[in-house]
Structures are given as structure tokens and as C-alpha cells.
Amino acid sequence: MKTLVTGGAGYIGSHAAIELVAAGHDVVVLDNLSNGTRAAVEAIGRLAGRDVPFVEGDIRDSACLDRTFADHCFDAVLHFAALKAVGESVAEPLRYYQNNVAGTACLLERMAAHGVKTMVFSSSAAVYGDPATTPINENCPPDPKSPYARTKLIVESLLRDTHAADADWRISILRYFNAVGAHPSGEIGEDPAGVPQNLLPFVAQVAAGRRERLNVFGNDYPTPDGTGIRDYLHVVDLARGHVNALDYLATRTGVAVHNLGTGRGHTVFEVVRAFEAASAREVPYRIAPRRPGDVVVSCADPARAGDELGWTAEYDLRRICEDLWQWQSTHPHGFRGIKA
Ligand code: NAD
Numbered sequence: 001m002k003t004l005v006t007g008g009a010g011y012i013g014s015h016a017a018i019e020l021v022a023a024g025h026d027v028v029v030l031d032n033l034s035n036g037t038r039a040a041v042e043a044i045g046r047l048a049g050r051d052v053p054f055v056e057g058d059i060r061d062s063a064c065l066d067r068t069f070a071d072h073c074f075d076a077v078l079h080f081a082a083l084k085a086v087g088e089s090v091a092e093p094l095r096y097y098q099n100n101v102a103g104t105a106c107l108l109e110r111m112a113a114h115g116v117k118t119m120v121f122s123s124s125a126a127v128y129g130d131p132a133t134t135p136i137n138e139n140c141p142p143d144p145k146s147p148y149a150r151t152k153l154i155v156e157s158l159l160r161d162t163h164a165a166d167a168d169w170r171i172s173i174l175r176y177f178n179a180v181g182a183h184p185s186g187e188i189g190e191d192p193a194g195v196p197q198n199l200l201p202f203v204a205q206v207a208a209g210r211r212e213r214l215n216v217f218g219n220d221y222p223t224p225d226g227t228g229i230r231d232y233l234h235v236v237d238l239a240r241g242h243v244n245a246l247d248y249l250a251t252r253t254g255v256a257v258h259n260l261g262t263g264r265g266h267t268v269f270e271v272v273r274a275f276e277a278a279s280a281r282e283v284p285y286r287i288a289p290r291r292p293g294d295v296v297v298s299c300a301d302p303a304r305a306g307d308e309l310g311w312t313a314e315y316d317l318r319r320i321c322e323d324l325w326q327w328q329s330t331h332p333h334g335f336r337g338i339k340a
């Protein structure tokens, strides 16, 4: 199979590209480098053992997409390209709708024009909002709380409507829980620009001495140690899920929705302790006010992905921290220091 990976120069897409090549796919990466790097694409080539063609381009650029689809005979598209910062989406909603929603509409239109009707879409557990019960299964009614999360839910509707109008489409919607960790090689990983907004990258930078201490956002939640609980999923497990999703689509048309998570939750303090053990460094912290918009617990029920995709997460929190530390300690400034 030949697969186009949009957003493949970014964090999850680069890991997925490696797993795809390992599974025998030919891969082409398309990315506008708004948050991805050429260095990541080069690392994919090294780790995959073969060059992966790269198109610097935007999913909103029809002419660029037409050239790319004319140059390659794709069987499927893995669609990672999106803006993903929740706070930024509140401040700049139109940019998020433009990029994530209009961009996906443009991509789907050009795919249809070139007869490519198989897509795996990166959705998010953020579409569930703050559900009444946990763990969360796919029947939980969506209630997105930010413009970012709403762009994901709107794209899900866009995909359903696309299939309703043309039953040949094969669509997999994957709702990721918290993607974390790095490739075991330590050669690729998450490379946040500026101050990390998410827990694991922040903790890693504290352990590395780049930041003084972690702010723990609230220690008075109704959880065993008072801090928030999340379902942290190793990015390589997540990447493997995309190979399973493509295999699943090979035998059926329609629109499928699957949660990708471990089904296990960890508190902020559990993460801090696990990272201290993995890095043999101290992670100083202080208790800060709750972060607006945070939910108490977010944990996946991944049973459907197990039953239908044959996918389960293999790596635990210890391994997540070890692999993230390998990346952080060998690339203290991420790819940025070596950006072309
Ligand atoms: P990322 O920012 O590292 O990767 C996204 C890539 O898409 C970047 O390389 C960026 O340059 C590219 N891109 C953005 N807009 C583009 C456009 N218009 N045209 C071409 N390329 C464009 O983010 P990530 O963490 O790898 O996330 C990948 C996908 O997974 C996103 O759709 C995100 O919303 C989704 N997701 C991520 C998480 C998470 O925990 N990181 C959780 C749920 C869902």
C-alpha cells in the first residue's frame, strides 16, 4: 500500500510513518512545517531504513494536493495535520476552523477527485468534554469544551456526511487519549515550541534542568492524591494503532470510531514519581491553582479497539518515562537546535 501522511513531520505522524514503513507501506509525508520539522522527516528515513519522500505543502492548497496525488498513486491517507493547542484555539478560533476544518474539507475534495477514498483521521478524547462516567466508551455523547475540540467533532461530521453521499468511502476515526513518550531510539519525540502546555514534556524539561519546577494544577480534586487523572498512551502504541486501522479498513467501507487509550489512569504525582525514577533526577514542583477547563478524570474504555482492530497498548508509564527521558536527555532542545 502507498499512504500519504499529512502532518508527518510532527510528533505523532512521524512515529506513525515509521510503523507504516515497518509494516510494508510506502509512505509520503506532506507537512507545511508550521509545527513539524525537516529533521523529523530525516529521522523517519534513518529509522525506517529508507528515504521517505517529503512534500512541503499545505492541506488547504488544492494545487499542491493535486500535484501530490498525480505524482503518487495513493491507497490511503493518514490525516494528522492540524493545529492542536487548546488555549490558542480559544484565542484564535478562526485560525483553528480554517486550518483544521476547511483544511480537511479541501483534502477530502482532492482525495475524491483522485479516487482515493480511504482515510484514518486523528480525532481526540477532547470531543468527550467532561463526561459523567468513566472510563469513556465511544457511545459517550460528545460535548467538546474548546474551539480545538469542536474542530475535531465537526470534522467527524464532515467525514460521516462524505460517506453518506458516497458509500465507497472507508473512514477510521481514532479518538486519542493523552499521547506521550518518544521512539525508543531516542531519535524522534515531541518538540514543543515555547513553554510546554502538557504535563509530560514539562516534567521532562524540569528533569533536564531547562525549567525550575513543575506547577501542579490543583491537589484538591476527588482523586486518591488530589491531582488529575489521565490515560497516558505511549506514542509508539498509538502509532501502531494506525496500522491496525488501515488493515481494518481494507475489508470494509463505512465510518468506524475507536478510542485509543490504555484503559489505565495515572495522577500527576504518579507521573512525577515515575519520571524521577526513569531519569534518576529530581522533579521539583509546587502546587498551583486548578487550570481552567481541566477535567478530574479522563480514562479510555479501549475495548472496541481491542475487539475490532486487534489493538491494545503494550507500554506502561515506566516505559513511557524511560523513552521520553532518552529523547529529552539526548535532544535537550528537541529538533530546534538542529532545525534546517
Ligand atoms: P503536531 O503539531 O506535532 O503535528 C501536526 C503536524 O501537522 C505538524 O507537523 C504541522 O506542521 C502540520 N500541519 C498543521 N497544519 C497543517 C496544514 N494546514 N497543512 C499541512 N501540515 C499542517 O501534533 P501531534 O501531537 O503530532 O498531533 C497530530 C494529530 O493528532 C493532530 O490532528 C492532533 O489534533 C491529534 N491529537 C493529538 C493528541 C496529542 O496528545 N498530541 C491527542 C489527540 C489528538
Ligand code: WQD
Pocket (backbone or CB within 6 Å): 084, 086, 123, 124, 125, 126, 177, 178, 179, 197, 198, 199, 200, 202, 214, 215, 216, 217, 218, 227, 228, 229, 230, 268, 291, 294, 298
Ligand atoms: C494532564 C494533567 C493537568 C501541565 C491535553 C489537551 C487534549 C489532548 C491532550 C489533543 C492534568 C496536569 C499539566 C502542567 C499539571 N490533545 N498538568 N501541570 O489537559 O489531559 O489534554 O492534551 O487532542 O485536547 O487538552 O493533558 O498533559 O495538559 O494535562 O499539573 O504543567 O496534568 O492539570 O491533570 P490534558 P495535559
